[in-house]
Amino acid sequence: MSRPLAVFDIDGTLVDSRASIHRAACEAARDLGLPEPDYDRVRQIVGLTLEHGMAVLEPDLGPADLARFIAGFRASFGRMFDAGHEEPLYPEAMTTLRRLHRDGWRLALATGQNRRGVARNLAREGWADMFISSHCAEDGPGKPDPAMLHAAMAACDADPATTIMIGDTTHDVRMAVNAGVLPLGVAWGFHTVEEQRAAGARHVAQSFAELTVVLDGFDAHTRAA
Structure with missing residues (x-):
């Protein structure tokens, strides 16, 4: 499975x-x-x-x-x-992605960046091998329209019951709600915990360690269903 x-x-x-x-x-x-x-x-x-x-x-x-x-x-x-600027990854982001990929998770990206920005990020070491698909605003309607999540599920052979969206803004949360997938927020980005919860986030992780625990629980739940 x-x-x-x-x-x-x-x-x-x-x-x-x-x-x-x-x-x-x-x-x-x-x-x-x-x-x-x-x-x-x-x-x-x-x-x-x-x-x-x-x-x-x-x-x-x-x-x-x-x-x-x-x-x-x-x-x-x-x-x-x-000028050589490179936006840093959050601490533990790469460790978390590698762990999920190693454990067989299907991974995709859904971002408000343009395709050029996506390509720049996919050039990071290891990223192109981890993500099955990437979806951005240039591909069609942007967040909170569910189009990117529909495209990700189609590309990754998934359905709403087995898909979770991880983001830091109310736009991510609303996109997930509109697509019928589980919305999971993170507390270290642009929108506050309270803003994400008000938009419908089921949980807002305070750390990547907590994020991993929530993802493991989602994995166990979908396997038991």
Whole structure:
């Protein structure tokens, strides 16, 4: 019997991109002569498609200025990566992924990043071998639409009863709820524990060790069903 499917978000769940995303938003705002947004505003849009998120961040911008705002955000990230910046993995993220892969879990990614960002992460050592499939906002509707999870289940031969979504935002939680899969939050990313629970998270793990315990319980439950 195949192990369940664990679908992971990237930003705020596996990769600590908090500083770089805030920096890019601030630089894009400065380029337009706008006040720099504080971190609390920026963290709320992480997980949405870039176009949607930037429109939420600055809702009064017209189409031309919104396009410049989006381009400025992308340009800021381009400068960071051209200068050799690499967003760090959270401690124990790689150990957890390797353990799940070793134990036969099916693994996939579902992220608000574009395909270029996904490719950059899949170039990390060992990632391409661990994840069966990856799904991003450029593939179709973004979070909280369930499209990415439907695609992941199809690619990994799984169904909602054997699939769990692991993310750090309410957008991840709502996507899971909309797809009928178990929503599992993590406490170290962009949205608070309370925000994720209010959105429908069944559990919010405080550490990767706790995350592993919850995943083991889900595995045991699906095998017993």
